[in-house]
Amino acid sequence: MHPDIVLQQEGVDAEAAHASFVAVSAAFEAVLDELEADAALGAGRTTAPSAAARGGGAKPRKRRTSTVKDASGVRHKSLGEVLCEVLREDPSSARHVWEDVVAQQCEVRETxxxxxxxxxxxxxxxxxGALAILRDATRRGLVSTRVREAAMVSLIKWCKEDADSFRAILAEVNEQEKTPETIEMLSNANFLYSGYADGYNIKR
Known part of the structure; x- marks a missing residue:
């Protein structure tokens, strides 16, 4: 069901495989959540019992994070990161992937x-299209100030074509974010991604 495998197979229903992959990934993260809770208890930290354990039914869904590590300290990719990896092979599904990220309540990270x-x-x-995703993420409260700042750099890196598009990106910076450090960071990004970096072409 992994998108990288499905894309290489003929006669496979990609939509059905994608839905199954999302469901399996979500279940995997739920198991990791339980393992993390068990590890916290084993380390002497207290955690509140789940609503189900208290007789209150299923516990409310929480935003899925990407900080779960196994016993060897290896960090596992979050569901959101796995979903977005598909875009390397299928960039046309950006809107669909974003909808999945929102539906699965994934933590939105810079990557x-x-x-x-x-x-x-x-x-x-x-x-x-990129601004629509950033605005939706901001409206839903899915991005922190730090993540938004990194997102502005990514907008410049991938989507800036000329001075007008750079001004459009700057217009997304709200008053609270307009610190000298942020403006300097975006100015440096504008200089860095001015047609010489890999993946960026100002004339495209």
């Missing part, structure tokens, strides 16, 4: 937005 914006630049949606 995920970078993949989404890269896909928008490749599939013709460009800056308007």
């Amino acid at each position: 995920m937005l970078d993949e989404l914006f890269r896909a928008c630049a490749s599939n013709g949606e460009g800056l308007p």
